[in-house]
Each structure stands twice: as C-alpha cells, then as structure tokens.
Amino acid sequence: MHNPTAPAAPTRPRLPGDREMVMMMAMVMALNALAIDSMLPTLPAIGEALGVTVANDRQYVISIYLLGVGFGSLLYGPLADRFGRKGVLVPALIAYTVFAIGSGLSMSFPMLLALRFGHGFVSAALGVVVIAVIRDLFVGDAMAKRMSLIFLVFMIVPIIAPSIGAGVAALAGWRAIFFVFAAMSLLMIAWLRRLPETLEPQDVRRLDWRTMIAGWLTVTRHRRAAGYMIASGLMQGALFGYLNSSEQIIAEVFDARALFPLIFACVAIGIAIANFSNARIVERFGARRVSQAAVFAFMVTALAQIVAALSGVETLTMFTLLMMVNVGLIGFIGGNFGSIAMEDFGHMAGVASSYQSFAKTLLAAVVGALIGQQYDGTTLPLAYAFMICAVTGLLLVLWAERGRLFTRPGTAPKSPF
Secondary structure: OOOOOOOOOOOOOOOOOHHHHHHHHHHHHHHHHHHHHOOHHHHHHHHHHOOOOOHHHHHHHHHHHHHHHHHHHHHHHHHHHHHOHHHHHHHHHHHHHHHHHHHHOOOOHHHHHHHHHHHHHHHHHHHHHHHHHHHHHOOHHHHHHHHHHHHHHHOHHHHHHHHHHHHHHHHHOOHHHHHHHHHHHHHHHHHHHHOOOOOOHHHOOOOOHHHHHHHHHHHHHOHHHHHHHHHHHHHHHHHHHHHHHHHHHHHHHOOOHHHHHHHHHHHHHHHHHHHHHHHHHHHHHOHHHHHHHHHHHHHHHHHHHHHHHHHOOOOHHHHHHHHHHHHHHHHHHHHHHHHHHOOOOHHHHHHHHHHHHHHHHHHHHHHHHHHHHOOOOOOHHHHHHHHHHHHHHHHHHHHHOOOOOOOOOOOOOOOOO
8 A cells, every 4th residue: 555654756857858958068068169269369469468479379378278178078077977967067167267267367378378278177077078968868879969969059159259259359358258258157057057967876986096997998998989089089180270270371371360250150150060960860871871971071172172272272262161161071070979989888978978088189189289380371281181180080980890881780779868
C-alpha cells in the first residue's frame, strides 16, 4: 500500500527547450569569440597606446588569449565532472568579468598580455562545459547536429564583433571594449539560472591526479580520438592564423583598413552558412562523410589561394571569396571532428572534452601564432599554411580510420532529455 507520508522520488529539473538550450549554450561560447574578434580592428590603437613598435607583435593580444584558453581547457573538465557543469561555469564567468575589467585598466603591453592570458585561462571553461553539457544529453550525429546549431548561433558574434569593437572604440576608446565583455558576462550569469545540472549523479568522478591522468591516457591511446583531435587542432590552427593576420592583410596588402569589419563579416558568414548546412545534413549523411569531403574541398580551395597569391593580380574581392569558402569549410570539419573524437567517452565526457579541448586549442594557438608571425606583406604565407594544415589533417584522419574514408558506423540512440 502506498504510504502518503513517504518522501516523493526525486525528479530531474526541467531543462530549457531545445531552442533556448541551443541559444544559451551558443551565447556562453560566444563570449570567447567576443573577446577575440572585437579586438581585431583596435590592435593598431592598442599598439600605439601601449608602445608596441613591431606591427606583428600586436597579434600577441589574440594569440596569448588563445594560449590561455588552451592551458585552461585541461582543468575545467575534471572540475565539471566532480562539481557539476554549473558549479564550474558560473565561477568561471565571474572570473571572466574580473579579468575583462583588469585588461581594460592595463597600463603596459606586458600587463595587458598577462591579463589576457588569465582571461583566456578562465574562458576555457566556457567551451569545455558547453561541450560536456551537450554530450550529457546527446550522442553521435544527434550531438553533431546540436553542436552545429550552437555554432550557427555562435557565429553571429564573429560576424558583428569587429563592428562592435570598432564602434565602441570610436565612441569610448579601446579600453571600453573590455567593460562590454564584463557586462555581457554578468548577463549570462543571470540567464544560466534557468539551466539545471545536467551531470548525472552516477557520472560524478573523483577529483584526483590519478583519475585525471588515467582519463587523459585513455583519450591519447584511443587511435580514432587522437587522430581526429590533432587533425581538428591543425584545421583550427589555420583559422587562428587567419585571425591573427587578417587585420594586417586587409589594411596593408589591400589598403582597405576601413573595410575590415565588413570583410571579416563576409568571411564569418561563410562559416555560419556552413554550420547551418551541416546541422541539416549531418544526421542524413553522417559526420565522417561530411567532414572528410570538406577536407578535400579545403585542399582544392587552398590550392586556388596559392595560385591567386602567386599570380600578382589578387584582388580584395578574390581574397574575400576564397576565404569565405575555405573558412566556411572549417564549419563542416571542426564540430564533426570533435563529435567523432568524443563518441566513445560518454562515461567521462568532462575529462575527455577537457583534454581534447586542451590539446586542440593549444595546438591551434601555437600553429595560428606561427602562421601569423610569417606575415610578410603578402597573402602567400597564409595560403601555404592552409594547404599544409589540410594535407596533414587528411593524413591524420586516414591514420585514425585505418585508411577507410567516408564510412558511417552505427550511431547510438539519442538521450531522452
């Protein structure tokens, strides 16, 4: 007989709807993009204000932030597996606010770089926890679809961020941009009150070095995960190389500094279209077929970039169109490669997501910085770098898949939540 005085069985808190979840997670991740892309048109002003004499050194404002993200990514997965997704995400957003304000008050270039590294370090939690939340709820191609939708919404920020940065700097100076970051972070903290904890009690993991190292070794020794993880880092490195040198290329090679926000937005639209398309086709064709085909297309476009750069008649329109295509193709590669690399780690999503984000972002930041520092007043170093990254990435995928491309293994069922 039912005992009316017995405590009710615990029920899982209601999740936001699919659309709100996608929007919420996208905007969390977008805080990282905002902290990068809105800085690009202000790099000359920052360099002038803080006494930077070598033009290429201004790129470190971007690359040091990305290095911070890479190192920080190793920490937050284990913390999220122990203390929950929100238990990590909210404190990270508070720290994001503090570092943003500190960066805006920097009195020297070394001080700014140190604070930017710290800002990136705490911002790493944003991407790691979002991936872990989505992996808590979905697997396989269903996860890839949600990640593509998240990236689609997320890409609105890179499209408009340079215009935001240029506008804020014009009205209130470059320091005010950092205070905008802080305000956006506080808004996200308020919104996240609607997100319940997605980590299941049985998936809580102990926080100790032995557990973390065991998880890292598991991922490293997993052939498919390691191959796709490194390949993804290289392709992302090509994108970071473009980010680092884009302002100089537009301003110096094509003498179009005033058009930089518009050109950057056009290129970002390419990757937004790709993520939208990927979300619609990935469950039909599979993450492997879509992403591997995109790598081949990326190589063809990179070859076209090399030919255009060597021709001596490359125009701004030609450069923009080729970059729209190639950066867009990364939209078919990054999220799908990441989903494939995470397929076998549902029981340790936080640790696996953290370690993979660490490896990919650190590799991408280093590769992107190296590409950016090769800038020599032409677009040729960037074109060569794109081809090298694509060829190496393809070889890694071939190794990961033991030479078999365009396969579609069986997929696991979607989570009921």
